[in-house]
Amino acid sequence: MALEEGLARLLSVLDPAARGIQDLRRLSGGASQETWSFRIDGGQGQRLILRRAPDAARSGGSGIGMAAEAAVIRRAVDAGVPAPRIVHELMPQDGIGTGFIMAQIEGEALPSRLLRDPCFAPARTKFANQAGSILAKIHQTDPAGLPIPTQSPQEVLADLAARHRAVGDARPVFSFALRWLAEHAPAPRPWTLVHGDFRMGNLMLGPEGLRGVLDWELAHIGDPAADMGWLCMESWRFGNDDPVGGLGRREDLFAGYEAAGGTPVDPAAVRWWEILSALRWGVIIEEMGAWVRHGTDTSVERHVIARRASETEAILLLDLLEGAA
Secondary structure, three states: OHHHHHHHHOHHHHOOOEEEEEEEEEOOOOOOOEEEEEEEEEOOOOEEEEEEOOOOOOOOOOOOOHHHHHHHHHHHHHOOOOOOOEEEEOOHHHOOOOEEEEEOOOOEOOHHHHOOOHHHHHHHHHHHHHHHHHHHHHHOOOOOOOOOOEEOHHHHHHHHHHHHHHHOOOOHHHHHHHHHHHHOOOOOOOOEEEOOOOOOOOEEEEOOEEEEEOOOOOOEEEOOHHHHHHHHOHHHHOOOOOOOOOOOOHHHHHHHHHHOOOOOOOHHHHHHHHHHHHHHHHHHHHHHHHHHHHOOOOOHHHHHHHOOHHHHHHHHHHHHHHHHO
């Protein structure tokens, strides 16, 4: 295949002692980027991950771009954040697209296993505290000079409103949520580097705990509470009751964050971002439905996700009723 041949041409860069590429396979998941796993035959025998942009451009989920994502990951790793080490950024002469190759972090990211498999029981007990500690490291990473956008709460809301209108679906719950969020926006606070998609599915765990943070394509400079609200949003609990990714309490998340040097947490601000996160996920689902209708992405995965917008409406109604009480 063309991709395997292209990777083989990079062997002298990836590992001078390597003989070839083995076990090349595409991994599931990822809203807007392709992810491939492969192993170097010979040499150091590394297991690597190729992350590259797809051929078809899609609105609403393109992120910051592959070069910017690689720059953010490098900066985060240098700051002590457990994230994949970048091995090589693809060049035009490589002939296999736009993206980068990174070291593979061994572990499990599939929520269905992490939330229920007995072997991850020790990791579940410490997850919320560890997640808080890692978020503190991310938010203390210096973002100066990174080619990423700045997003205020008001800009995030305006963007969601525009994207919702562009899809053309009539959802009164979304309209109500946009108005409520605008009226209850949190007070301004110092902005930091924000991961943007810190949730179950993008976090690699082993039996002993959290090993790595993946998928940095939505990184930006903004309110650090956004990452906490996104992690606590109900859809990322996958049927469990505990708010922090289905595995822990908010109090433990906040304690881990502050113990690792994060600024004092405002629970009300995190809750506001949690409600916004349900709306954000609902709008993303609407856009995926448009991809399916327009033939941009007709994969089974996209069909399944595109049917879940009504789920976010139910989450928003319950959240907004609680917020109005």
